[in-house]
Amino acid sequence: MNNPGDIINRDAIRPGDIICRDSGGFIGKAIKWATSTKESQTLWNHDAIVVPQRGHLCIGDALIGRECQLTVFWEWEQGCRKHGHKLIVLRPKNATSDDGERAATAWLGEVWGTPYDRVAIYRLLLKRIFGDWLPGQVGLDTHFFCTEGVARAWKRATGFPTPWSPVTANETPGTTCAAWRKGQLVEVPGAFTDAGEKYRITP
Secondary structure, three states: OOOOOOOEOOOOOOOOOEEEEEOOHHHHHHHHHHHOOOOOOOOOOEEEEEEEEOOEEEEEEOOOOOOOEEEOHHHHHHHHHHHOOEEEEEEEOOOOHHHHHHHHHHHHHHOOOOOEOHHHHHHHHHHHHHOOOOOOOOOOOOOEOHHHHHHHHHHHHHOOOOOOOOOOOOOOHHHHHHHHHOOOEEEOOOOEOOOOHHHEOOO
């Protein structure tokens, strides 16, 4: 159920949905630059997953300098109102609600509380500058940055042919955005309230 002023439509989203944010700022712009390609420019710099917790939906989040955590929706909505953040809500094409539930449960079981993967962020920036001289996975298996955790949850939980596999070992906001452009991820219909529509990421 929605409250007055909500940006995200709680009646439209469900566990496992992928919520993406363009927060601007130096770090956000650097991530978008580092994860863009000539074929596909990244439109956002952060991916997270919708998870249930104590009867409510929260955002399974991986933030620099913190462990992977649960964030309440109003914190992201405050970022929209105060700082002009933009959002989009996606889910894998043809995924069922059961698929999403399993992915959300996997995130809570395998990613929540793990350290943030700083190593991967630095290596992604180096790869963008110097080329693909770092073969294979750039991050650590025991740490997660935002997209790594979301992709792990979908891959491990469902056996669903996720948009991140087998194309790349390095899941980033850029690979998420590219999968959306290709139709492998689809935007969740009605994910924004009327008041929140102005904060929606558009091509």
